Structure formats: C-alpha cells, structure tokens
Amino acid sequence: MPSKTCNVVVLLSGSGSNLQALIDSSLGQDSPVQIRGVISNRADAYGLERAKAAGIDTAVLQHQGFDGRQAFDAALMALIDGMQPDLVVLAGFMRILSGDFVRHYQGRLLNIHPSLLPKYKGLHTHQRALEAGDTEHGCSVHFVTEELDGGPLVVQAVVAVAPDDTVQSLADRVHHQEHQIYPLAVRWFAQGRLRLGEHGALLDGQPLAASGHLIRP
Template identity: 75%
Template sequence: MPDMPQPCDVVVLLSGTGGNLQAMIDSFQDSASPARIRAVISNRADAFGLERAARAGIDTRVLDHTGYEGREAFDAALIEAIDSFQPSLVVLAGFMRILTPGFVRHYHGRLLNIHPSLLPLYKGLHTHQRALDAGDAEHGCSVHFVTEELDGGPLVVQAVVSVELHDTPATLAQRVHAQEHLIYPLAIRWFAEGRLTLDEHGASLDGQGLGPSGHLIRH
C-alpha cells in the first residue's frame, strides 16, 4: 500500500473570533485532507480564535505586539514563532496588523489573505458600508497572495454576492462571511494540492494564469 503524501502544514494568524479558522478546521478535519493546521498565532490573548484552535487540538501561541519596540521587532519575533512550525503556507484570518515588507518577502508565494470586498475595490476597512454607499449591485470577498501593497497582491478566488434592496452593512456582511468560509478553505486546498502557485507572472491554478480577477464564483 503506497504511503499517504504528507499534508501541507499551515499556520494561521488571527486577532479575533476566528470564523474563517473554524471553516478551515471543519474543512480539513479528515485525516486524508491535503492541508493540516499546524498552529494558530494571535497578537491578542483574548482572541476567541485561540479557543477554537485549542478545542480542535491545534497548537496556539500569543505574541502581544505591545510588548515589542516597533513593527520590525514584532515581525521578527512573529517570523521566529511561525518558522518553528516549518509551515508550507501562512494564512491571515483577520490578523489586524500591517505587516512589514521584510515579513511579506520572507513568506513570498506562501502567504494568503482574505478581504471582504471584490478587490481592487474597497481596500481597507468598512467595506460593506462603502459598497452600499456606492450603490453597488454586487459585493463579495477575495482571497489573494500577500504582497507589500496593502490588500493588494495577485487574486486567487473571488465570490460574488448580489446586493439586495434592503441590505444593511450587517446583512451584507453575513452573506459575505458565508462565502468567505467556502472560498478560503478552497484556496488553501488548491495550494496544498500543488495546484495553486505564484511566480513572476502572477497566480496560476493548474498551470493556467488566473488573470486580474482570479477564479470567479457567482451565487
């Protein structure tokens, strides 16, 4: 009987409740899964995502950013903590820190983020309110490789939802979150299976360039 291939080890960084982390835990709990969450690291000791990880038997670490002299010192300590787990992939799941260029370069091609808008629209915060204020017919979320540009980097997959007449930021956020919980594990699975890569031409899936919008999923 052939040996099972080694799963792709993933480290997740978060600062909050860990909704996307839970979706990953649920998606990768099968022993035959191509991805394995090796550790969860947070800059906040009170992040509920740490409790989700502990319940699932996943290693956790806390690095309080207030204990470091500046971003470079914190990011150097964060790199050391991440690399102690030797992950193939690092995933940002609501990690509320702007990362230094040195950190981003260290994990080039193996650092993913999810953002609650159809990038390049609405980088930064308050994306649901901004989409409503603009009168957009569609909104959604995006998984992308992280580069030194905030909420930039080559797109991997986007999920599109329709904006409804009576939507509020809260109702719109709820539908977008549901899509985040589908597309983030999907992108991680692609990476773990060796199907998703990043090179000088951008992101590719199964050897085909993903283009400026990534893989688009409409509902």
C-alpha cells in the same frame, strides 16, 4: 497530489470564523491540509479557543511589548518558522505586516479580504459598498505582497446586494462565502495546484485572470 501534508499556520486577531471553516474543511480523510498552529496578537481572541478545541497548538504574541513593527515582525517570523509552515494564512489578523515579513513568506502567504478587490481596500468595506450603491459585493482570497490588499487574486465570490441590505445583513452573506472560498484556496495550495508565478497566481500551471477564479453562487 503531494503525498505529504501541507503544514499551515494561521494568524488571527478575532473570532476566528474563517479558522473554523479551515478546521472543518481539513477534517476530511483525503484533506492534505494540516493546521500546525494558530497565532494571535490578542490574548482574548476567540479564535484561540476554536484552535484549542480542535487540538491545535496556539501562541500569543502581543505587539505592545515590542519597539516598533520590525521588532514585532521579527519575533513573529521566528515563532511561525518554529512551526515549519508550508503556508501561512491570515484570517482576520489586524496588523499591517512589514516588507521583510511579506518577502520572507513570498508565495506562501494568503489573505482573505471582504470586498471584490481591487475595490475597497482597507476597512469598512460593506459600508462603502452600500454607500456607493453597488449591486454586487463579495470577498477575495489573494497572495500577500507589500501592497496592502493588493497581491495577485486567487478566487473571488460575488454576492448580490439587496435594496434593503444593512451593513450586518450584507456582512453575514459575505462571511458565508468567505467560509467557502478560503478553504478552497488553501486546499488548492496544499494539493500543489496553486502557486505564485512571476506574473501572478497560477492554478494547475495556468495563469488566473486578473480577478482570480470567479464564483457566482
């Protein structure tokens, strides 16, 4: 395990429940994870309050003031790089990132998505799973590539869909699993166990399956 801590920068746009899970997980004495900063494109994102309560530096970069995505992403990269991250974590960051941004952080950029990828890329995943009559749903952590919600999978958690599930009840159970698997993936990375290889994600030097490490609670 690396002797130094792993500096993590978290990007978010909303309530920051996954950020809270990462903060809670990083508080243990043996944790190699150091959340260096939290950045939001929304000044009213509650995740910023969670960060401040934990003594973590915060910054707001609102996209409305920029002439296009490339200009915003360039400013965002400069802000992130000023925090010297080893890993950048997307935790409900509601912006589609440019190819330049993704390439700049290749191999050190993780995202969490509320479906069992490659199913249901994009939005409204819980509604789509219910409408399709799926018996299983879940969430996925993956390395970010230029394909939207399409990078190599690291870990997935499976949630059984109950006959009486609503979008909200299903979302609640999926969120609970998100809060388990995101800190796990970040810890693996911080420990030097997880990396992006030429042909996909590697854990302890071994290629992960196409579905990543599968967890069935």
